[in-house]
Amino acid sequence: MNEVSRSITALREVVCALNQDLPRHGLVVWTAGNVSGRVPGQELMVIKPSGMRFDELTPESMVVTDLNGVVVEGDLSPSSDTGTHAYVYRHMPEVGGIVHTHSTYACAWAARGQAIPCVLTMVADEFGGDVPVGPFALIGNEAIGEGIVATLRESRSPAVLMQNHGPFTIGKDAQSAVKAAVMLEEVAKAVHHAHQLGVPIPIPQSDIDHLSDRYRSVYGQRQE
């Protein structure tokens, strides 16, 4: 087994486990969501098979495709969102993981086409400002991928709310993208409730910038 094979085998484990985390975090019901990871240094990605329940997934059932979404390894059809994931990997080389869910409160903002305003320090920390909205686009061609990439490029946010559809999140790897999906639903919910009984107090832009910079440089354990 060469190095690429070992890398793919390891990523199958990770991507399978992270897909199974989605229902544990309350982000998906039934089969509605998917996680993928880029094979490091390769024009390949590992993604969930289409329409399978999360509790049926195994590392072996994950599908390997190239970055045009063509299956390279695996007996099952890949997620119906494979073309979208592939588009993002092709156009954002810094992205190593992508998550798509239909998490409840994020979908509520997406149905109205409204960005989630940055009224909590948690939003500034994780998303660096408002969580932006991307255009409505039909599945089946490159329109969703284009909308995601165009929106994320103009924002510090690792999350985009695709109008009338739901959230996509990115990260340096698949786990980071899952973290962003988890934090997104949490802030979507808290800011939703904040608006129900009045108008939240805005955080000044300079403070948002300060929090965003600090979070990226100071928080957590030093990586070595």
Next chain:
Amino acid sequence: MNEVSRSITALREVVCALNQDLPRHGLVVWTAGNVSGRVPGQELMVIKPSGMRFDELTPESMVVTDLNGVVVEGDLSPSSDTGTHAYVYRHMPEVGGIVHTHSTYACAWAARGQAIPCVLTMVADEFGGDVPVGPFALIGNEAIGEGIVATLRESRSPAVLMQNHGPFTIGKDAQSAVKAAVMLEEVAKAVHHAHQLGVPIPIPQSDIDHLSDRYRSVYGQRQE
């Protein structure tokens, strides 16, 4: 044991397990809900016994009735909704499974007699448009069954919200009907929240049609 007996024994297992899935999916509390399945090729159905807690159910406690709701096998009384299930099976031969719950957000729409508008791609995918409302009807005769069948026949939706009562969902088999019940509560919740802070953006009818068609033909693994 002949083939029909084997078929019934297998369906008892399936219907018991799917009933027990209802509380796991957060769709029911206490005893308030039921799943049934049609015995393939027979004028028979398997349904939950009345007023039993989900954690007490066993395959043996499931009740077999004919399609007039008369008990054929089983020591317990069948669900008090048996007449309704039987009516639907008699009038919709394509239906192989039925679920009834009082899931929270679906009941909130039902209490107002309002259809759930198709403002998320997930609604278009699963329900092919708005989730329709059926008439208010008292339990105990055929009125509920008639209302369900009349409403579903005019819709692509596998779910109907019976006014002041709650949802019924149908499927080609019992598992499909459970899936529809799970997705229904999810969209009932997301669209509810979407309306709380403004007006969701409508999805054009042609896009709803496109999504509905595609979902039925492309999504998931090819069945063989």
Next chain:
Amino acid sequence: MNEVSRSITALREVVCALNQDLPRHGLVVWTAGNVSGRVPGQELMVIKPSGMRFDELTPESMVVTDLNGVVVEGDLSPSSDTGTHAYVYRHMPEVGGIVHTHSTYACAWAARGQAIPCVLTMVADEFGGDVPVGPFALIGNEAIGEGIVATLRESRSPAVLMQNHGPFTIGKDAQSAVKAAVMLEEVAKAVHHAHQLGVPIPIPQSDIDHLSDRYRSVYGQRQE
């Protein structure tokens, strides 16, 4: 061990297990709630000890008091709501179990002093009409008990929302009272959501009466 002792020992098990069900049903946090049961044929009740976490409870830690709330058996102080439970048992001989929680949505109605209107068949079935509100009363004397009894006597409902406080439910035994507490929070939630996006459709009083009568006579397995 005489018959009364056996009866108390058995009830300690039941009341302990039902108290531990409260957090499982999402009705309480930390120590905020209690279940009691009347010792059949005796002027005695079994109740949760005060301020203990649900996961620390054992049958032995349950407290036996007379119907004036005086401890008869047990090393711990009984629930601070003991006087209220005792008052209800003294004045409502048909009651065999009582539950008090601070469940979230029931408390929301109680804080406004609003009855939960009967706009779902589930409310008609379980509560026979609107769920009534009792007066605000301070803990420490008989005022809460008096308010509960006076309110429940004028209603078919086994649940009362004590203003600015929370729900009390009764039943023929402790399990029935827990069932009422579970169903109460469910209808409190569904009817709350129903009102958030408009006005629910009322159910005619004659239909409420029909549903209430039928539920009490037909639903469930025949008791023998």
Next chain:
Amino acid sequence: MNEVSRSITALREVVCALNQDLPRHGLVVWTAGNVSGRVPGQELMVIKPSGMRFDELTPESMVVTDLNGVVVEGDLSPSSDTGTHAYVYRHMPEVGGIVHTHSTYACAWAARGQAIPCVLTMVADEFGGDVPVGPFALIGNEAIGEGIVATLRESRSPAVLMQNHGPFTIGKDAQSAVKAAVMLEEVAKAVHHAHQLGVPIPIPQSDIDHLSDRYRSVYGQRQE
């Protein structure tokens, strides 16, 4: 091992377990929250390491710092909120435990800078009146600690909602602070829902005082 070492070892266990209780109580997602405890009689505290997931925590991974936030024991960086905890311990000698979360409904009130009004007996019992709001302050200096201390000193409440940020709670020990965090989110939620369909009925100040006094003197088992 001397007495201080034993005391620290025991507190590492307690603080680790209480941190892990935060996700169980639904108060935090991912790594967003922390519990600390003061080492009895020492100028030391035990706190969660920064940016670690709750399920990865062990007693050994807890960090010991002095009351200026300087690490005394432990290989990991302490929580990024360590300076804030240290400030509170320095200025409130009666405090033995501190909890910080971003629990959803508490954050919703904090985003609007609104105190949670005392409209339920549970609020009077646990918080002795309205739950107060502290000023907006950036992380990284003493501003958050100052805001917490200044706000709590003018209130009976063991909880403060820091504007645009989230709640901090205190207690005589770490478990008491966790209890306050749990009760806070519960009352934040119930009072939120109470306001959504109208205006809650106020509780007279004299009754709030009565409930607050009684709860502190009568509730629970006598400590010996």
